[in-house]
Amino acid sequence: MTTIEVTGHRQREAWAEKVLPPVEEVRPGLWSIPVPMAPNPLRYVLIYVLALPDGIALIDTGWPSDDSWQALVDGIHATGHDITDVRHVSITHLHPDHFGLVPRLLEHVDPVLAMHRNDARHLHHVTDTEIEQQLSNAKRELEALGAPDVTDNGFRHIARLPKGRPMDVELEHDEPLNLPGWNVRALWTPGHTAGHLCFADDDAGVIFTGDHLLPRISPNVSTNAFQLHNPLDQYLVSLAHTEKLPDLEALPSHEYRFRGLADRVTDLLEHHEERLREITTAVVESPESTAWEITRSVTWSRPFEQLGTDLARMAMRETHAHLVVLQQRGVLTPTEGSPVRWHLAVPVASTTPDGSPR
Template identity: 55%
Template sequence: MSVTDDIGVLQREAWAAGILPPVEQVRDGLWSIPVPMPRNPLRYVLVYAFAIDDGLALVDVGMDTEESWNALVDGIVETGHHISDVRYAAITHLHPDHFGLAPRLRETTGAVLAMHAAEAAALGHFTPADVAAEAEAWRVDMTELGAPDEVAEAPRFEIVRFPAGESADVVLSGGDRLDLPGWNIEAVWTPGHTPGHLAFLDRDHDLLFSGDHMLPRISPNISSGPGELENPLHRYLLSLHATTALPECEVLPAHEYRFRGVADRARRLMAHHDERLDEIRSAVDAHPESTAWEVTTRITWSRPVDVMSPRLRRLAVRETQAHLIVLADRGEIRSDGGVPARWSLVHTDTKEI
């Protein structure tokens, strides 16, 4: 296990080298544990472990694979504990890399699982018919965005659900304090990436466990779709704005590496989305009556759309749609209401007063 006072330096070096960072002691009684994400460009999720009176508490748990489970177990051993010592896990959100191992963890250790009410509501046991109906709703929604069949029908990640009759042990709201003896940690509701995304603020140690809300290098995916927020990008921008009022502290994100500068990073992310909105507005202006998919193919991405996997193209078009919704809400573009919906600019002289 590595110990360093240089914020995120080992994690940054590992990220640049394309390798897994070490288990690292961040503060007395606090460790970061990298848990692999097989076949995912993000490579790992950072799980955080706190020493408490009778064992350990975690923030997030990792993806539901044997490789991930073994890495979590081995990483906990490096902290001087055993997986059976885990008493509590606070979940930032339900994406598989953050929540996937939660049912196995609870079955193995009896750990209390805590999350926001909006995330807990999505965890009910689903029958095969329910799962099929949900998949069809997503396929239809993709078709309404104008996505080609191979994108509309691409498998999406499935939420790991609880067995029938089980639910979250603790349902959190923004401002709630986690029941972790020796730690003063507050849940901060940061909707946008998901409806119930939570960050966790440790005021005593000047730490923000940001989940996917705020990463040092990239912007998290903000997607529209069934079961998501009606206007997810608007909510995300509001969450970022609220983040600028948090105390200055070290940010412990779920991916990449630790960093400082909460307000600065929030403002940079807001500026990124302002630029993205300008680019999408220009694309709609240049090609009136475009579908969300057509707009997606005409704007810049970290890699060309035609070399993305169908799953990544699905995320891209949903993020484009989230920006289109904001522009429509501002009265700058409008949809023809068709299927698929086609977007055009609302010129100043034709806007309703």
């Protein structure tokens, strides 16, 4: 494993002590604000504030709760600004710890909202019938993956914009944010979500990596109704593109700041190749297994039995994303019907040690 250079020392100390880090001015006019997201193993999300001539811009907003809202308001006050000074909000992706406080923010101010179109399309107002269809589809997906007890379909937070409020800017890859005094551009890095964005400012020497690159863990890359067909393949391609960027200081959404983008990319690519090998081995040892059964047989950061229902299903969907890549590579094949079961596409003797065809 390669070694990154930790630059957010106070953030890492706070992480080790299981407390919130302080609000910090990372560059002149650029601050990081920790916003709690309990209960969650990641504990907080880092929101970034950029000073503008007439106010401030935000990158992400935080988890939709009263405690998170108060932390955001207090953090902005610590920068010398007020919540009503927000003029622009760029969202890395649609997950509730990043987008969740947008509706509440809109009760106080009317900023420009910017997001990648792949995620923005899920935020428009939908009817109750459409929501019921989404919930029904989620249940069928869980059944196809072999999950037990799917009476609870797993939906907790369905992100929505207030009715009639559009997403002002649907960003494309390498599109500038046009923030006065900054040279920030959007980088499309799909994988964690279909529309995940990083934001880079070469002049300031920073890249806001969202959940695409974190210093210590791999982000969850899962199959679900809001994703691309093959999210892990997209993520691996996104990592390869990120590896070619200048060595900017990484300002992630969780944990702490660091340098060493290329080294971190190398570690993550190796991690996923190892997981692909492990899953292939699991199918060799137990042919015709479901995604749920395979998930229970591979290693996780803690014993699988200690994962709650939500985390276990996230792990299962992540396993399924790896299975889809192995199907794409011609290593594994799924059966028809529900639940879907997996077996080798080629005889064991015709595969290399990493599970790929000879």
